[in-house]
Amino acid sequence: MSDLTVLPEVNRDEEGILAGIECFALDMDGTVYLGERWIDGAKEFLREIEDSGRSYVFLTNNSSKNSQVYVEKLSRMGLVVSKDKIVTSGQATIYYLKKSFPGKRVFLLGNDMLTAEFKEEGIVLVDENPEVVVTAFDTTLTYEKLCKVCDFVREGLPYIATHPDYNCPTETGFIPDVGAVHAFIHASALRYPDRIIGKPNADMMDYLIERTGADRGKTAMVGDRLYTDIAAGRNNGLWSILVLSGEATMKDVEESEVKPHLIFDSIKEIMRYL
Known part of the structure; x- marks a missing residue:
């Protein structure tokens, strides 16, 4: 080109x-x-x-929201579109998991909306004894979750991330995104994700x-x-x-x-x- x-x-x-x-x-x-x-x-x-x-x-x-959230937001703003018009890193991660880790037990560091989307698509989510770790933009992040994900990453499990962004823009500035969480995990477990799905x-x-x-x-x-x-x-x-x-x-x-x-x-x- x-x-x-x-x-x-x-x-x-x-x-x-x-x-x-x-x-x-x-x-x-x-x-x-x-x-x-x-x-x-x-x-x-x-x-x-x-x-x-x-x-x-x-x-x-942005993997903290599912496609329906964007459909509803655009509707409030006067644009009616179907979910087919929305492509997210969460969806792309589900697609990748189905191809590369079919049927595997997944620990997901993500909020309720993303969790529901993973379950709807048949991804097996667990809090104990996972076979794969997935990190996303978790707007419900707790210290307990951080400890757990660091333990699983430290075990050497496959470690996938929905996207690399360090910050998420808001109307009042930036808030920490999943890339900042990866830095925390690396400081504790000495690993960055094996594969990052989202742009670029x-x-x-x-x-x-x-x-x-x-x-x-x-x-x-x-x-x-x-x-x-x-x-x-x-x-x-x-x-x-x-x-x-x-x-x-x-x-x-x-x-x-x-x-x-x-x-x-x-x-x-x-x-x-x-």
Whole structure:
């Protein structure tokens, strides 16, 4: 793929990349909304995608929420979508476990919503004598849980993580995400996860392609983070589009080894090229 980068002040898709995109994989917070507020033009962009005969899905690393939570949130914000439009790192982890550890007993460090999703998909969850350890963004984390997961990791069990993020953005700033928990576990049990599923890693993007049936060369990953969203596209055969409506700045782009194919101020600016 091309190394083209389009700066926001130029804002031109000089190689006609967007004309060939059939599926947009969209990060959520910082890309289409901030908290419960749409980023300007986001809803119109989603409508334009579908009006032009293309498709989109929302792709998130956040494993503290299941797909129904996102469906309900988007509905409150005036967008009615089905759960098929939501792809999470939790779902991708379930997919990976079914392929790689079928029927194995799993200790899950996760909240009630993720636990329910794992059980609904037939994953065998246990608190004692697991065969696999899975760590997720557990918003109900306790010291007792931390002690238990460190014990299991220290035993040498296969150790899988839903995603790598150190912090989760909120309307009031950042809160510790699962990557920070991995640092705690490493300090105690001297191990990092054997495999991390979420963006920017291949397992997440393989699951995306499996779910959507899309052609990698006609799929664009759109997001506001260089090290997850843009790296996910760059490293896995998709086009990558950075929007400057969230975390990353042009200074970050200049300093990063990961370069997007295209850069826009926001997804509103992409519409003219569809």
